[in-house]
Amino acid sequence: MPAIVVLGAQWGDEGKGKATDLLGSSIDYCVRTSGGNNAGHTIVINGEKFATHLLPSGILTPGCVPVIGNGVVVDPAALFREIDAIDERGVDTSGLVISANAHVIASYHRTMDKVTERFLGKNQIGTTGRGIGPTYADKISRTGIRIADLFDESILEQKVEASLDLKNQILAKIYNRRAITVEEVLEDLLSYAERLKPMVADTSLLLNRALDENKTVLFEGAQATMLDVDHGTYPFVTSSSPVSGGVCTGAGIGPKRIDRIIGVIKAYTTRVGAGPFPTELFDEDGEKLWRIGGEVGVSTGRDRRCGWYDAVVARYSARINGLTEFFLTKLDVLDSWERIPVCVGYEIDGVRHDEMPMTQTEFHHAKPIYEYFDGWGKDISGCRSYDELPKNAQVYIKALEDMSGAPFWAVGVGPGREQTVVLRDI
Ligand code: GDP
Ligand code: IMO
Ligand code: MG
Secondary structure, three states: OOEEEEEEOOOOOOOHHHHHHHHHHHOOEEEEOOEOOOOOEEEEEOOEEEEEOOOOHHHHOOOOEEEEOOOEEEOHHHHHHHHHHHHHOOOOOOOOEEEOOOEEOOHHHHHHHHHHHHHHHHHOOOOOOOOHHHHHHHHHHOOOOEHHHHHOHHHHHHHHHHHHHHHHHHHHHHOOOOOOOHHHHHHHHHOOHHHHHHHEEOHHHHHHHHHHOOOOEEEEOOOOHHHOOOOOOOOOOOOOOOOHHHHHHHHOOOHHHOOEEEEEEEOOEEEOOOOOOOOEOOOHHHHHHHHHHOOEOOOOOOEOEEEOEEHHHHHHHHHHHOOOEEEEEOHHHHOOOOEEEEEEEEEEOOEEEOOOOOOHHHHHOOEEEEEEEEOOOOOOOOOOOHHHOOHHHHHHHHHHHHHHOOOEEEEEOOOEOOOEEEOOOO
């Protein structure tokens, strides 16, 4: 089973880090293919908690080569901060490989992210403020800077000049901010070049060769399907393609290489930042999900909005990504509910929809249609097999599986690596 994709099936923070770590012992390469340090993945190993942002979670698995693919946007300062922090905890980071074609987040991208959000006022996206959107915008506008450019000072100077030309006009004339000088950007970016150089490679060649040799390569998704720039709740999305299709462009591999596509999905739903969310709760159930689920962002410390499981979103994710299976996480968070609602369809302007509506306007108006399941009223965090789970938890899992569009591979009953019930081997 050489190429496996793990991706988010909702709005992020589903437990992709845990799913990646769970597969870790059998993987040779762990690859990020989109996004940047807007991600925050938590891994709990023997009770010790780690958070990764730009680094692939496989960095924590001895013997696994962590790779940052060409589709990722790299903030060199954030990269080295993360490497240094994780090094200090005794993790070997020396095997990290970074694509020469990955784009660089410079200080002016972070500045643009912040000023545009402020400018949007009540219409803001609620970005992570890490410069992600402006960096992808430059990539698509062909005014971006790639990692390889950091090793050629005169090319870098030309590119920074071209990129700042228009931005400085916008910063000074629209946002009333100080213009950024080419010199200060060059000084900053060049200061990372020497340390970066030995990590940089043609990662597409590396990964294709690894797959030719039947090595196991895991593509660790960041963000999620509903945050995808094409398929998510546009414009309340990130600026990359976190769906399975994005793995091919973000790593430089062909689609026929991929064997398994695992969608990670919570037993309820959360979202950070602005945008529509049909099953969102504003009552004490929402507060309880937030509290028991510990729903606070790993990257930004923002509270996550909470709501019930949405099977329309699950089916949509199964379809858009071609999921071969789901990993259902955080089932244990629901332990204390007597009755658990699950959204099975939407009512939109008086009409029932069983699939995602065609337009965002309709999605904004979607009202969830709920089916109700009996709770199990028991702590399941110690369960390790399907048979050990209470009957009503089994019924809940089966019902979700039947309505979500792909088989369930495993169920998370706690944050720890071992707190997992595997339903079928993959
Ligand atoms: P990611 O961005 O998809 O990797 O997810 P995050 O790490 O941002 O958020 C998921 C949170 O849920 C983390 O704190 C995990 O430790 C935790 N988690 C993952 N799986 C489970 C589970 O099955 N049960 C519980 N209680 N927590 C889980
Ligand atoms: P992981 O990988 C949850 C959200 C932001 C905002 C929108 C755009 O941990 O699941 P951006 O900074 O990317 O331009 O912000 O996307 N967002 C995430 N939400 N989990 C994430 O990553 C996210 N990465 C971005 O909150 O709404
Ligand atoms: Mg996260």
